[in-house]
Amino acid sequence: MLSTLASMLPATLAAPLAGGGGGPVDDGPVAAAIKHAANWLTEPTRYSVASILALIGVLYFRRFFAKVWVVTAFFVFSTAFFVFAFQDPNFNSIITKPDNVPIIILFATVVFFSWLSLRRAVINDERTKRGEPTLEGELAKQKVFTWPDLVYSELICIVLFTAAMLVWSILITAPIEEPAATARTPNPSKAPWYFLGLQELLVYFDPWIAGVILPSFIIVGLCAIPYIDTNPKGNGYYTFEERPFAISFFWVGFLLFWVSFVILGTFLRGPNWSFFGPFEYWDLHKLEPMVNVDLATWVWVDMLDKPRPIDPFVREAPGIVLMVGYFLVLPPLLGKTVMRKMVADMGMIRFNVFMHLFLWFVLIPIKMGLRWTVNLKYFIGMPEYFFNV
Amino acid sequence: MQKLFKYVRESQIWKSVFRHGYPDTPRNRTLAVLSNVFLHLHPVKVRRSGIRLSYTWCMGGLTFFLFLILTLTGLLLMFYYRPTADRAYEDIFALREHVPIGVMREMHRWGAHLMVISVWLHMYRVFLTGSYKPPREFNWNVGVILLVLTLLLSFTGYLLPWDQLAVWAITVGTNMARATPLLGHEGPLASALSFGGIDFIHAGDDVRFGLLAGRFVGEGALLRFYVLHCVGFPLIAATLMAVHFWRVRKDGGISGPL
Numbered sequence A: 001m002l003s004t005l006a007s008m009l010p011a012t013l014a015a016p017l018a019g020g021g022g023g024p025v026d027d028g029p030v031a032a033a034i035k036h037a038a039n040w041l042t043e044p045t046r047y048s049v050a051s052i053l054a055l056i057g058v059l060y061f062r063r064f065f066a067k068v069w070v071v072t073a074f075f076v077f078s079t080a081f082f083v084f085a086f087q088d089p090n091f092n093s094i095i096t097k098p099d100n101v102p103i104i105i106l107f108a109t110v111v112f113f114s115w116l117s118l119r120r121a122v123i124n125d126e127r128t129k130r131g132e133p134t135l136e137g138e139l140a141k142q143k144v145f146t147w148p149d150l151v152y153s154e155l156i157c158i159v160l161f162t163a164a165m166l167v168w169s170i171l172i173t174a175p176i177e178e179p180a181a182t183a184r185t186p187n188p189s190k191a192p193w194y195f196l197g198l199q200e201l202l203v204y205f206d207p208w209i210a211g212v213i214l215p216s217f218i219i220v221g222l223c224a225i226p227y228i229d230t231n232p233k234g235n236g237y238y239t240f241e242e243r244p245f246a247i248s249f250f251w252v253g254f255l256l257f258w259v260s261f262v263i264l265g266t267f268l269r270g271p272n273w274s275f276f277g278p279f280e281y282w283d284l285h286k287l288e289p290m291v292n293v294d295l296a297t298w299v300w301v302d303m304l305d306k307p308r309p310i311d312p313f314v315r316e317a318p319g320i321v322l323m324v325g326y327f328l329v330l331p332p333l334l335g336k337t338v339m340r341k342m343v344a345d346m347g348m349i350r351f352n353v354f355m356h357l358f359l360w361f362v363l364i365p366i367k368m369g370l371r372w373t374v375n376l377k378y379f380i381g382m383p384e385y386f387f388n389v
Numbered sequence B: 001m002q003k004l005f006k007y008v009r010e011s012q013i014w015k016s017v018f019r020h021g022y023p024d025t026p027r028n029r030t031l032a033v034l035s036n037v038f039l040h041l042h043p044v045k046v047r048r049s050g051i052r053l054s055y056t057w058c059m060g061g062l063t064f065f066l067f068l069i070l071t072l073t074g075l076l077l078m079f080y081y082r083p084t085a086d087r088a089y090e091d092i093f094a095l096r097e098h099v100p101i102g103v104m105r106e107m108h109r110w111g112a113h114l115m116v117i118s119v120w121l122h123m124y125r126v127f128l129t130g131s132y133k134p135p136r137e138f139n140w141n142v143g144v145i146l147l148v149l150t151l152l153l154s155f156t157g158y159l160l161p162w163d164q165l166a167v168w169a170i171t172v173g174t175n176m177a178r179a180t181p182l183l184g185h186e187g188p189l190a191s192a193l194s195f196g197g198i199d200f201i202h203a204g205d206d207v208r209f210g211l212l213a214g215r216f217v218g219e220g221a222l223l224r225f226y227v228l229h230c231v232g233f234p235l236i237a238a239t240l241m242a243v244h245f246w247r248v249r250k251d252g253g254i255s256g257p258l
């Protein structure tokens, strides 16, 4: 299937392609150390924490990261790593799946465009400080005819793009697996790649939240953005300093919880949705211990030294109180105190809609953090009613 | 040669199609855009800032172009594909075995992946340039629906090859619907809809059953997804795209600093 592609690569690169991959590998000490480090770093807890730190770092030191050589160095480094990793049969067998090529494209384009937008934002913010018009502002005064200026650039884009698509389609054949068999469940069973971010959240939430509530709120939340964001600045040009909260929020939501989780789900989740480092063999029998505990067990058994009550509503009272407090008491409390100015700016309705969407969003990292640190399973666990939070 | 061009351009046929001279004067350039139903989705003049690649990334345009490629290649695939449980897999398989240098299936599959990526990047760009702010709030919302439709198009298409990958990805995806509050048989509060010991919501009538036309991904689901993929969603998407482009124009063209 990949033979056409393999024949175009240097012999060292192509060798593992023919092999099919899997199993332990003999490496030199340096290569083994790099692989070990990569496997260690990509473990979901570290992966997520490192991504958050990286995001904050990039935004904070944006003047540095907006430089051309920085992004160039990043891509050179990534390519070098890729070439190195390519020779590992385990890494190779996931990366070279034809359907995973788009994920690589996703990664490269998202990094590139994030950098581009950051660069233009940094330049614009400096210009604004000096009292000069933005990059866009300078050009916006001039108007050009659609024909030929726009029509021709569109045409050139179309031709180049079609050519690229054709080459890709000739080089890599679309895969087809075994015929459908409802009796044989493949392991892992994965949703289409663009939903893997949501599938990743299934580790932390039950399907009714990860698969129904959160997607609905993402759609509603996206629709609500123009009506919630009352900041009139930053319309029609790149900027960071004029809308720091909006940009950071979208970066966290889109880059971290969406794109990076798609990548995690594609490359680092194997059989039983267990975690596998990029250089690890996808072993069917790898089991991750399940040691998670409900909030109710903590409160009743550990703190009060009693058995778990039978009545689910009594048993789950601590979680229910917590959630009611979080969703119903916290917003008005914040609105009356620290966020008073926000309420005044936005009005009651906007503020409440925003707060509820925002609290759902924040619940994700909160639950993840609690899972990693204290093995929390559910705040409210009522399997009797399929109601687990 | 010159004479030939002139002759063609002055013939009655040419003139019946193009009602303006060669677009090298402002008047003719205006007419070239205004008198063409496709081009007139564009305004006659655009801000120079708005057509810079470094500003728009051309992602909206690319998404639209991918939609066109997918429509074309999809149409060709429809000639060869029969959406039944015993034919679907064979037909796709035969496409590879019997068509030399066939690229239609590849173009369709890689194009579909790319369209998902380009629509995300387009949304990302629109957000980062604050282009959803007044007066473009409504068009952002049209965009969100287009985003959902793009994902639905891709999702329904995922099932059609009818191989293990397809069936199980759709199984995993639609399993979520079981957990819909109230309406899924494993969802919170579904048991509240039971009266006198009779469940109103069970595996045979919940939302998942409605999506799949059955309790599991079977022939009913295949037909349902096929019809939505080839007719339903493309029609809705095309209509909304027309609205989307029209509104880009009516809202003052590609956004720029005021």
Ligand code: HEM
Pocket (backbone or CB within 6 Å): A222, B056, B058, B059, B060, B061, B062, B063, B064, B067, B119, B122, B123, B126, B129, B131, B132, B136, B139, B140, B141, B142, B143, B144, B145, B146, B147, B150, B241, B244, B248, B253, B254, B255, B256
């Ligand atoms: C099938 C999907 C879509 C297609 C074909 C499409 C196409 C386009 C095109 C061609 C433009 C012109 C400017 C550009 O290329 O950037 C545009 C602008 C715009 N799009 Fe989309 N779009 C789609 C989805 C979306 C989505 C998902 C959103 C947001 C959630 C969105 C919001 C907007 C807005 C607000 C504008 C105006 C931007 C400005 O004036 O700068 N669109 N769209």
